[in-house]
Amino acid sequence: MKPNKNNEIYSDEERKSSPSFQELLSRETIFSDLNALSPHFVPDILPHREEHITTIMKHIAPAIKGMRPNNLFIYGKSGTGKTCSVKKVIRKFNELEKNKSKIEYVNCRAYNSRYRIIQRIVQKTNPEVVRGGFGLTYLYEKLISILNEGENIIIVLDEIDMVKDLDDVLYTLTRLNDETDKGAVSLIGVSNRTDFKKNLEEGSMSSLNETEIVFTPYNAEQIKNILKQRIKLAFAEGVVDESAINLTSAITSSENGDARYALKLLARAGHTAEEKGLKKITDVEVKIARKNVEEEIIKETISTLPDHQQLALYGIARVSIIGSKYRKLGETEGFFFSGEIYEEYVNACNQFGRKPRSGRWHQEYLGDLESLGMITMIYSGKGIRGHTKLIKIGYSPEVVIKVIEKNFKLGLVQDSGDE
Ligand SMILES: Nc1ncnc2c1ncn2[C@@H]1O[C@H](COP(=O)(O)OP(=O)(O)OP(=O)(O)O)[C@@H](O)[C@H]1O
Ligand SMILES: [Mg+2]
Structure with a gap:
């Protein structure tokens, strides 16, 4: 049947069409x-953080005159205003007309390795290096030459705990100061994990020589x-x-x-x-x-994670629903063995058409998930199937399954791209 001009074949219900834009706007x-x-909105005034902002400003103020401030670390749980406070300081710093230093913000969730961080900083100060393909040595030397021109740079590493090779990053960036005659680099690290320094090497710790500020929950x-x-x-x-x-x-x-x-x-x-x-x-x-x-x-x-991290999480959610094949002792309720979680990861890869990666990669993914607070890992004592990792999911496994299945179905998942 062909619809006539007056849409007579449609019932009243069917004829309810979407509104016009004018109609929408006038609602x-x-x-x-x-x-x-x-x-992403940063208000002009941040209630209960203006003092922290002043502290950060005082700390970096000498840089305006070309002096090198000490490194600074800002800690505090998620949503305590670390990023927006730092962004406000950056805004004020960049508003100055006369300033002998630059400040560069790097979000380490996106730039999570030494190469990517250094590339990002060089790109920001030297837009011609936008295209990729430059080796680390080239970029490092470029950075030294930028500094030798007398440029001082304060590098803000937000979500610094997401960096995979943090010891290398800290070593490389702090060593820059020994290699330049004029300009200098100082760091502002921002993290929501108060314990992240535990994993650092002694050398990186001592090279930091930093001041700390803590943001407490509201x-x-x-x-x-x-x-x-x-x-x-x-x-x-x-x-x-x-x-x-x-x-x-x-x-x-x-x-x-x-x-x-x-x-x-x-x-x-x-x-x-x-x-x-x-x-x-x-x-x-x-x-x-x-x-x-x-x-x-x-x-x-979850949706910001690359494919294999999502598949690893899917595996954990599956095991959490099915339950463990093994008997566990003591206070390990809700925790599962990494072996059985790996098996479900492999199943998940097969289910969603991805090639399963080795156990070593799987461990990496678990580390990423732990950094994001999505899972908790503990080590079992001796006796429970030797020394092994026990893992617990931090979210509702049903919701996790639903979200990940949808992400794959809609093709919204990006490639991990590691291998
Ligand atoms: N004191 C404040 N006044 C107004 N808005 C705030 C304040 N603190 C935080 N916010 C708002 O809350 C949200 C989270 O803040 P922010 O991103 O700075 O947290 P964070 O400490 O960096 O968290 P994470 O560790 O998860 O990165 C933002 O939208 C920010 O604008
Ligand atoms: Mg933040």
Whole structure:
């Protein structure tokens, strides 16, 4: 049957078409600026972090006159404002007209090896090196020549614990200062793992000679202030009820004191209210949002992983659901042997059409997952099948399975590219 001009063959229900753009834009919304809730938004003032920002500024201020500041390390759990504080300092530093130093920000989640970090820094200061293919030695010498021209560089290594060959990175970057006559390099390392230095070699530790700043998790009152500032920017007046603010900050402070989580919860509660056609966001919407946010966070974190890391995680989730074949002793509830997890990883590779990699690679993937806080690893004592690693998943295995299956089905997974 051919549809006639008046679409008579469609029922009323079927004829409900999508709205026009004008119609969409004219709809009332409770948001005034959604961008203010985005994870990349850095507000002009960061409540409860201005003192930390001042400390960082004082520390690097001598660089403006061409002196070399000591290395600095910033620690603190996830969502305690490390990245946004550093970004604010960088912004202020770059606003200066007269400045004898440069500051370069490197996110080590994306640039996670000595080669990639050095390449990134050289590229930023020398745009002609944009294309790849240069060897490490060439890039290193390039960096020395940049410094010899009198350039001082402060390198910010955010999420520094994600670097695979951190000892080499620290050694190479600190050694630069012995090889130049004029310019100098100093480092600002940022990490959400307070224990990450444990894995460093003695030599790297002592070459660091750094100052430390710790960012503590926000308490309920602090989260409330952070939220109130964003609410002014992101929502029309009077939209967010006091009960929503109170519940969001109570949940956040009792769980982790993570401002990112609080902002997500609020944004989600806003969308829930809007979907229901409400003019106000109350604690009821926050409760609904809480369930969704957990899942969203898991999804986002997993989806940034390359294929084999996702497959390794899938294997752990599978074992967590099926249960262990072996008997374990004592307090190892929820932990599984790395051997059986490897078997399920191989199954997962076959299921999703990837070639399984060796046990050694698998160990690497487990290390990556552990760094991201997705799994916990412990070593079993002697007696339980010799010395072996025991692994526990940090998220709901059902959600993990759902997310990874979807990622592969939709072809959204990037290649690990290691081998
Ligand atoms: N004091 C603050 N005032 C306003 N917003 C904040 C504050 N602290 C954190 N935020 C917001 O919370 C989110 C998380 O902050 P940020 O990215 O700086 O955390 P982080 O400590 O770097 O966490 P991670 O260790 O996971 O990288 C960002 O959207 C940031 O804008
Ligand atoms: Mg950060």
